[in-house]
Every structure is written in structure tokens, then in C-alpha cells.
Amino acid sequence: MEAVFWCCLAFGALTAVVTLVFGDSLGGAADGLFGWLSIDVHHLFQPVVLSGAVTVFGGTGLLLHRYSGLPGPGVYAASAATAAVIGTGVYFLYVRPMRGSENSTGYSMSELAGKRAEVLTPIPASGCGEVLVRVGAGNVNHVAASFDGEEVPAGTPVVVVEVKEGTLYVSRMD
Known part of the structure; x- marks a missing residue:
């Protein structure tokens, strides 16, 4: 169980670094990936949101496994819930406002x-x-x-x- 959380923490941290360096390219490449969806949910799958959620899942899982009395399935469920909450928060507090702040050279x-x-x-x-x-x-x-x-x-x-x-x-x- 601990190995899964360590892998998620390491993968999330590595993805966060790669996203920091190549974020615009990765975001542009993922734009067409969810184009078939008729709802606007695909913006939740931005690399920064996903890497943040995976990192939180791994870190929360390690902490809960070591310091709480929860059984294995409870640790996984609590870690997944925490990752979903933090990932959604990152989207609504960072990604979504930044998408609306892009400058345009167009005018009427x-x-x-x-x-x-x-x-x-x-x-x-x-x-x-x-x-x-x-x-x-x-x-x-x-x-x-x-x-x-x-x-x-x-x-x-x-x-x-x-x-x-x-x-x-x-x-x-x-």
C-alpha cells in the first residue's frame, strides 16, 4: 500500500515539474483530446489539476497510512476524496480564473x-x-x-x- 502512495507522490511531483516547464505545450496538446465531449468538463483535466490531484493522493495516503487507524480501503477512499477536493479547488481557484485572463489584441x-x-x-x-x-x-x-x-x-x-x-x-x- 505504501509503495502505491510513494509512486503517486513521486509521479505527481515529477509531472508538476514537467508541467511547470512544458505546461503551455501540454495544455495545447490536450485541447483536442476531449473535444468530443458536449459538456465543459474537459477543462478539469488540465495537466496542473491532474498532477496536483495525484500528488495530493500520494501524500495524503502516506500520512493517513502511517498516522491514522483507518483500514486500507478507508485510507484509499479518504485519499481519493481529498485529492478530488484539492484538484477541484485548484481548478476553480487557479486554472479557471487564469483561462479568463488571457489578453486579446482584437477590438471592435x-x-x-x-x-x-x-x-x-x-x-x-x-x-x-x-x-x-x-x-x-x-x-x-x-x-x-x-x-x-x-x-x-x-x-x-x-x-x-x-x-x-x-x-x-x-x-x-x-
């Missing part, structure tokens, strides 16, 4: 209303120019027209008032 044109920008190409009173808008971690250039109907020289800080038909209507910052 409608999100640009209210953003600050800088005029790159002068905007004539009744025509279009170009502005540089900071979006996320990068900058994007867009066609812009004056919202107030006045000329805006290059280098002027502006704010995007509205977006219509792919054109940003901007006004000088005051």
Missing part, C-alpha cells in the same frame, strides 16, 4: 469611441486625415475626420467622439 471599432488619439496626417475641415490610437498593447492607425468641422494639424491630441462607417470622428482635446 465601436470600442474606440472615447479613446485618446494623436493626429498623424492633418485633418482638413471637410475631409479626412489619419490618427494613431492606442488599443491594448499596441497602436493602430485609422482614417479620421473632424467632428467639429475644423482643421486639425498633425501632432494634435484628440479624442474619438464617434465612429461612423469606418471613420473616426475626432475633436481636439481641451
